[in-house]
Amino acid sequence: MPKYNTLERKIATRISRQKSAVVMREDFDDLGGYDQVGRTLRQLAAKGVIVKIGYGLYARAKPSYFSGKLIPEKPMPEIAREALGRLGVEIFPSTLERAYIEKRTNQVLTGRVIGVKDRISRKIGYNGTYVSYERLSR
Secondary structure, three states: OOOOOOHHHHHHHHHHHHOOEEEEHHHHHHOOOOOHHHHHHHHHHHHHOOOEOOOOOOEEEEEEEOOOOOEEEOOHHHHHHHHHHHHHOEEOOOOHHHHHHHHOOOOOOOOOEEOOOOOOOOEEEEEEEOOOEEOOOO
């Protein structure tokens, strides 16, 4: 007999309904304690609903067309920008992005370098691919 009001089901439902692809542990403070929510998010990650992208940060997952492995729903630069925005970090175009926008270079950017104003030590990434930060003075 399936259990309908479990914490796992409540969190999975909330994840599927939210607009943001980034899920934070703090999004579920009203449903349970810190450890309980963390365990449930790890269980959902093991089941393939979400993937872990950083400390307390998760992203909705989908299977890759090529390998069948789980990958984040959106590209990593988009997810990193969204996660940093949710964490309250100001984001700016990096030096290379500005050069590309101003047509000083024609190199296509990977988007894995994000300009930030303050110092940040949080690693955001998945499967060995992490976003790096360029500290800008604006």
